[in-house]
Amino acid sequence: MADRRKQKSTKSRYTEDRGMPGAFEGETVTRRRMMTGTAHAAGGIAAAAFILPSVGFALGPVFEEVEQSWEPVGPPEDFPDDTYVPKVITLVDGIGETGKTTVYIRTYNPDIDTEPRDEYNAWIALSTRCMHLGCPVRFVAASERFICPCHGGVYGITGEVTGGPPVRPLDRFYTRERNGQVEVGPRYSVNSELERFSPRDPGQPLDGIGPYVYPSRPTIRKLPE
Amino acid sequence: MNRAEREAYLREYSILKAQGKPFFPYAVAKDSLMAVVVMIVIILMSLILGAELGPKADPTTTTYTPRPEWYYYYLFEVLRVIKPPELTPLATIGVPTICMILLFLLPFYDRNPERRPERRPVATVAGIVTIFAIGYLTYMGAEAGSPNEIELETPERIEAQGGEVLASFEAGRIVTAQSGCLACHKIGSNGGTIGPDLTDVGERLPAQAIARTLQNPTAPMPSYDSLQANQPEQFEALVDFLSLLREDSE
Amino acid sequence: MPKLKLPKPPVPDALVPRAKRPGTTGKTRPLDVAKESGISAIDWVDERTSLAGAARWMMFRKIPKGTNWFYTLGSATLFAFLSQTVTGVFLAMYYIPDTAGGAYESVRYITNEVFLGEFVRGMHKWGSSVMIILVMLHMARTFFFGAYKYPRELNWVIGVVLLILTYVMGFTGYLLPFDQRSYWATVVGVNINGTGPLVGPYLNDFMRAGPDFTQSTLARFYSIHMMLVPGILAALIGAHLYLVAKMGTTAPPWMKPEKKGDVDREGA
Numbered sequence: 001m002a003d004r005r006k007q008k009s010t011k012s013r014y015t016e017d018r019g020m021p022g023a024f025e026g027e028t029v030t031r032r033r034m035m036t037g038t039a040h041a042a043g044g045i046a047a048a049a050f051i052l053p054s055v056g057f058a059l060g061p062v063f064e065e066v067e068q069s070w071e072p073v074g075p076p077e078d079f080p081d082d083t084y085v086p087k088v089i090t091l092v093d094g095i096g097e098t099g100k101t102t103v104y105i106r107t108y109n110p111d112i113d114t115e116p117r118d119e120y121n122a123w124i125a126l127s128t129r130c131m132h133l134g135c136p137v138r139f140v141a142a143s144e145r146f147i148c149p150c151h152g153g154v155y156g157i158t159g160e161v162t163g164g165p166p167v168r169p170l171d172r173f174y175t176r177e178r179n180g181q182v183e184v185g186p187r188y189s190v191n192s193e194l195e196r197f198s199p200r201d202p203g204q205p206l207d208g209i210g211p212y213v214y215p216s217r218p219t220i221r222k223l224p225e
Numbered sequence: 226m227n228r229a230e231r232e233a234y235l236r237e238y239s240i241l242k243a244q245g246k247p248f249f250p251y252a253v254a255k256d257s258l259m260a261v262v263v264m265i266v267i268i269l270m271s272l273i274l275g276a277e278l279g280p281k282a283d284p285t286t287t288t289y290t291p292r293p294e295w296y297y298y299y300l301f302e303v304l305r306v307i308k309p310p311e312l313t314p315l316a317t318i319g320v321p322t323i324c325m326i327l328l329f330l331l332p333f334y335d336r337n338p339e340r341r342p343e344r345r346p347v348a349t350v351a352g353i354v355t356i357f358a359i360g361y362l363t364y365m366g367a368e369a370g371s372p373n374e375i376e377l378e379t380p381e382r383i384e385a386q387g388g389e390v391l392a393s394f395e396a397g398r399i400v401t402a403q404s405g406c407l408a409c410h411k412i413g414s415n416g417g418t419i420g421p422d423l424t425d426v427g428e429r430l431p432a433q434a435i436a437r438t439l440q441n442p443t444a445p446m447p448s449y450d451s452l453q454a455n456q457p458e459q460f461e462a463l464v465d466f467l468s469l470l471r472e473d474s475e
Numbered sequence: 476m477p478k479l480k481l482p483k484p485p486v487p488d489a490l491v492p493r494a495k496r497p498g499t500t501g502k503t504r505p506l507d508v509a510k511e512s513g514i515s516a517i518d519w520v521d522e523r524t525s526l527a528g529a530a531r532w533m534m535f536r537k538i539p540k541g542t543n544w545f546y547t548l549g550s551a552t553l554f555a556f557l558s559q560t561v562t563g564v565f566l567a568m569y570y571i572p573d574t575a576g577g578a579y580e581s582v583r584y585i586t587n588e589v590f591l592g593e594f595v596r597g598m599h600k601w602g603s604s605v606m607i608i609l610v611m612l613h614m615a616r617t618f619f620f621g622a623y624k625y626p627r628e629l630n631w632v633i634g635v636v637l638l639i640l641t642y643v644m645g646f647t648g649y650l651l652p653f654d655q656r657s658y659w660a661t662v663v664g665v666n667i668n669g670t671g672p673l674v675g676p677y678l679n680d681f682m683r684a685g686p687d688f689t690q691s692t693l694a695r696f697y698s699i700h701m702m703l704v705p706g707i708l709a710a711l712i713g714a715h716l717y718l719v720a721k722m723g724t725t726a727p728p729w730m731k732p733e734k735k736g737d738v739d740r741e742g743a
Contacts, residue, residue, distance in 0.1 A: 097285070162445045203667070214672070256550035263555055
């Protein structure tokens with residue numbers, strides 16, 4: 001006991017004020033506290049060591065840009081300027097039918113198309129995905145309407161919304177002519193003024209604050225203007 | 226619930242529990258019998274209804290009418306009835322999220338210590354209304370047809386006339402379904418609500434007026450002029466069918 | 476320091492020599508050993524696990540007076556879950572998550588070729604509907620009987636999570652047959668998630684593993700449907716059941732204790 005008291009007196013206020021029995025000079029953490037900390041830290045590190053790589057592995061595709069390709073769909077004379085011709089193109093290679101989609105294509109018609117002509121819209125190629133929630137729309141020539149079978153969306157001849165819940169006009173694909181063939185390229189989205197935006201998923205409006213509430217993603221971008 | 230009410234509940238519950246019976250075998254017997262009933266139902270459903278496999282997935286289709294599993298019908302119907310595009314996010318995410326939060330927090334905002342359903346009328350009525358709402362929406366979702374199909378029984382008066390009238394009615398039904406009218410108009414139990422209901426249009430307008438409207442409609446309705454020019458017989462069939470629709474068509 | 480003299484620890488029950496039963500001879504014949512083999516096997520396990528107490532606590536707890544058929548809905552849901560688990564595991568033995576045609580082909584093979592294939596797939600398919608109905612009924616019972624109130628609030632919250640996970644199982648499950656309905660319902664479902672502000676677009680890319688539907692999409696849904704959600708479901712069902720046993724099942728709300736206090740002592 002006497003021994004102890006002697007030791008105690010040699011300690012600085014710094015150590016003594018912590019009131020740890022049997023503490024060495026300069027000691028600020030009890031052994032129990034140290035062990036508790038070790039248990040939490042080591043456990044956390046060990047768990048993070050398998051959780052973080054797994055989550056990163058699953059999240060990987062969210063940050064990877066997918067390559068877009070151009071695909072010939074036929075000679076220019078196949079496409080009239082007052083009605084649409086359906087063509088099947090491949091979006092994703094290697095998975096057969098599941099990677100394909102239908103696009104409706106017609107020639108640019110100055111009487112009905114309001115957007116300025118440029119190198120990518122000599123032909124208007126509309127996606128068949130309803131911009132409400134992605135159901136397959138069908139072009140009805142008699143009424144010149146695209147009709148969605150799910151929740152009542154209706155689109156006009158340029159893909160503009162004429163009724164129902166869709167939030168923006170039908171998505172489009174870039175088109176160009178190469179070697180006497182019309183080629184369909186990457187997809188892009190449009191707002192009600194037909195301005196081009198990076199592709200968004202259905203249900204995401206692009207008017208007003210829409211493009212900020214539903215930002216574009218690293219995986220798929222529109223072509224640089 | 227305040228402290229006294231909690232204590233009162235726990236005290237009463239412990240007496241009720243002490244006056245009860247052991248879980249095994251009294252409750253387990255009932256549970257096992259119920260399990261047998263559940264398995265009989267599942268097995269009978271499997272044997273009678275089978276495991277149907279639809280046509281193979283085809284992302285290129287433009288004719289398929291997607292419908293969810295029946296237990297999603299009420300959510301599906303919410304998407305159909307909330308029409309304005311500005312409210313679409315509300316229908317897809319907003320309403321389900323709010324309902325989910327209300328469900329999660331139920332024990333925290335319902336602080337009424339009373340447990341008998343007849344003594345907490347607000348909660349009981351809310352519960353019953355919810356059940357009826359889900360039931361009604363599920364029914365409406367199940368009834369929602371394809372916009373490429375007219376669900377309308379051929380009225381008796383047309384069946385009775387037979388011959389040419391019946392033939393033109395049936396031909397017109399197909400043309401009308403293919404012409405996309407149902408996207409905006411309701412005919413029978415099926416169709417959109419953007420334009421006026423056409424179920425009894427033949428009563429309101431004579432055939433010539435229908436033809437005139439089809440050719441010179443008011444916006445946003447499209448003109449069927451090109452149909453008249455290119456396929457006059459189809460246009461005729463369309464007009465004939467519409468002019469035959471009366472109040473009794475259902 | 477003076478050494479403390481501790482008393483000898485008591486001998487564990489299993490090691491206390493048993494007195495002979497009256498009427499038996501000192502010798503144990505092989506037949507007797509065989510007769511007792513069931514009991515001795517259980518004794519052997521219990522000596523090494525002490526599970527008997529837990530089993531007694533779970534099985535012989537009292538359930539309050541007035542417990543009726545409405546109280547079987549929870550266990551019926553559990554039973555439907557077990558049925559789904561077993562049929563699901565066996566369906567996985569034939570299923571191939573391949574978007575290029577293999578998935579649909581394997582489900583067609585299960586339905587048309589495998590012995591009892593359509594029956595087991597039918598059980599899994601209709602079992603999901605039955606499970607959803609039972610979950611709903613169980614929740615309605617809990618609601619109308621006020622069983623979510625003190626002290627069972629936490630169990631209600633776990634129950635709501637279980638309800639949502641059951642719906643997630645339904646959603647991820649019906650992509651797997653890969654027929655038209657599967658595909659388009661998944662497209663719509665994923666896009667519904669995409670309408671969440673700010674995170675929606677990224678969440679969609681995560682669910683599809685890219686901007687379009689690919690092979691990885693189906694693999695993801697398969698993994699979620701087969702492993703992730705069932706694992707969470709099983710764990711939460713365990714917690715749900717533990718809380719049911721711990722807090723006790725509620726009595727019907729109109730049930731009042733008898734005044735006389737003629738307590739049934741059986742199993743108390």
